[in-house]
Amino acid sequence: MARRLSKLDLVRSGAMVGFLGPTGLDYVIAEYACTYIGAAIVPLPANIPSGDIAKIAGKAGIETVFTSVSCIDLLVNATRQNWHISTIILIGDASVRDIEDIRSTQIRETIGTQDGPLITDLRQLENDSTANEHSWQRNSAAEDSLRLILYTSGSTGLPKGVMFTEYALREYWKKALTENRGGDPELLHPMPQVDVGVSYMPQNHLMGQLNVIESIVRGGRLHFTTFGDMSSLLEDICLARPTTLTLVPRVAQAIYHAYQSGFAQQLRDTCRDRTEIEETLRYGLLGDRLMFMRTGTAPTGEEVTSFLQRAFEVPVYDMYGSTEAGYVSFENRLTSSVVTDHRLVDVPELGYLTSDTPFPRGELRIKTTFATAGYLHDKQATLELFDEDEFIRTGDIFEQRPNGEFLWIDRCSNIVKLAQGEFVSLWRLESLYVDESEIVAQLYLYADSRQDHIIGIVVPSAVFMNEHSPETGEMANENIIRDRLLAEFQRIAKQNNLKAYEIPRDVLIETTPFSRKMAC
Incomplete structure (x- = not known):
């Protein structure tokens, strides 16, 4: 070709x-x-x-x-x-x-x-x-020749083009080869003899690129989803019967809710006991060949991760990285073969200091073998990406433990200051409420620095909406559903010792699930 x-x-x-x-x-x-x-x-x-x-x-x-x-x-x-x-x-x-x-x-x-x-x-x-x-x-080709540009981060303004050189792409292939041959000391799981994967992330996302690279290196088989919008994802996974799965948070949550919904329906409509239903879902929802799962691109809630391990009886490994830096950590430990240097830096305006006790906290800054050369035709953004010593600013707050673990806490940019001076992490709260609730499928929280509270837009779970809809198919009284959702937020907040300003004061109810098309 x-x-x-x-x-x-x-x-x-x-x-x-x-x-x-x-x-x-x-x-x-x-x-x-x-x-x-x-x-x-x-x-x-x-x-x-x-x-x-x-x-x-x-x-x-x-x-x-x-x-x-x-x-x-x-x-x-x-x-x-x-x-x-x-x-x-x-x-x-x-x-x-x-x-x-x-x-x-x-x-x-x-x-x-x-x-x-x-x-x-x-x-x-x-x-x-x-x-x-x-x-x-x-x-x-020269090692500094430009080979790939990924536009992935468009949450604030126009996406920036992350540049990958010939050298960086070679490093990604070498990393996959080392792992496949068992030469990676950080690898905790055995590689399957026949590797079968499912690729659902687009190629403008680093995970989409790496799925293809890893499959080729392992001599495996990679199934691409039927539709680009992932509307058929769970059906595609079931048909492919993968041996490994890499999950982004919203896909992990989709599996979680599909399992809960399927379990409730079978328990209601059949005479089978709980053990039989669990076994059917264990091998029927994601296929019968699954050996392990990996979560990445953003932190997945602890409750969802724990559920995946219990329900499918496979290990679930947590990975952290970024398009700009590549692989950074595996199971909360920095990847020594990739991260060449690191440090935590104080973020005093958010209250995170390396002098904090019992554990130092701050923004993680790193140097890696996969580091980008910067953003295409955007000198200012490139200057902001690197600090004065050429460390990449990850924008993520970590807590450093004595055993060598780095625990992710929050995103610097996801924190909003309310009218009374309190700092609120919207992303963390969204993840917490969705992960610990069976009636909240999706949640978007909004905060304004001129207000002293937060509000939310909620997509209730299908099971919850069915239970609260009359036989005519119309939605039940919205006030009843709103009160039930606010009570659910109060319950979760109490269990997790949240502050009053971290609880949504009011919600808008949306019956159509959030999708990428909504933003276009």
Whole structure:
């Protein structure tokens, strides 16, 4: 494929190449072919507004885009905002009619120049036998050559492009190889003889990239989810019967709620005892080959983690890292093969000091072998990422224990100061309330520095809503549901010794689950 792309002059060494669409086999083949040529890959987030996609692509200088038929409308809308495309290469299942429609005059008038971009598809390139006659050899790449840019953090403003060099990507592959051969002393679990995984994170996320790398290195089999929005995730996991699973918090919570809902339904509708139901769910929900799970990208609640271990009878390992720094810790211990230096730094405005007793607390700053070179075309953000001694500012508060463990406490940026001067960690409270409640499926907390309290938007669990809905299917009296939710928050707050200002004073009830599409 690299030979074909090079022969037709579709991708050149040093070029910025965009990818827009759900991850699949064609996506991975095309991405690695471009990397082999020496291009820099820019997976574009498909869950952000088209205007933001245009800004990202324009800033990166992307002119060639690999995309799927399902994302053409999004791509067209993005190009209407001063983003010129010279080449579109379709990946995935595209029929002849799809391709002809995309090549139509209307599309050409919308995208790029008057003549429109060159539009082809991966299948056509694969069938081009003349490429074998093309003499081409990959040039050796400098370690500081740009190879990958990941745009992942868009919670505040436009996402920033984290840069990965040739050296950084090689380190990720070497780490996977070392682990696979049993040479990693920090590895606590045996690797399965036949590794089967499920990839549900997009390729603009580091976890999505690492899932593919690890599967290739292990000679395993990786299943991509049917739909990019993860609407079929649990069904896909059940069909794939994975040996390992890496979970983000919301997927761990989805499994938790699916188990609870399934257990309650079977207990109500069948004559089976609890032990039989638990065994059915243990091997039926996630398949019957699971050996271990890993949690990452953000801390998963202790109650959910403990539940996963009990319900599925497999170890659940906690991992911590970031797109900018890579792997940082495994089971609360810094990864010695990756972290070359570290230190805690006082955050006095939030009350975290390295002189705290009984354990030092502060922001963790690190140097790693996977460290990014910075953010693409954003000198100010890059300067803010590193401190004066070139340590990466993780933005995370940790507590250092004498046994060498580093326990995550909070995010610096997730803390809001209320009108009376109290500091509130919204992210921690959201996780706590969701993890310890069977009736709260999703929660968004809001705080304003001009107010002395917090409020929330709650998506109640399906089981709870069914119990409180009349036979007509209409929602029960909203005041009754609100009172029940507020009482639940009070219960959890009392059990965890929360302060009065950490308890939502009021809630809005939302029956539609939060999704990425809501933000677009």
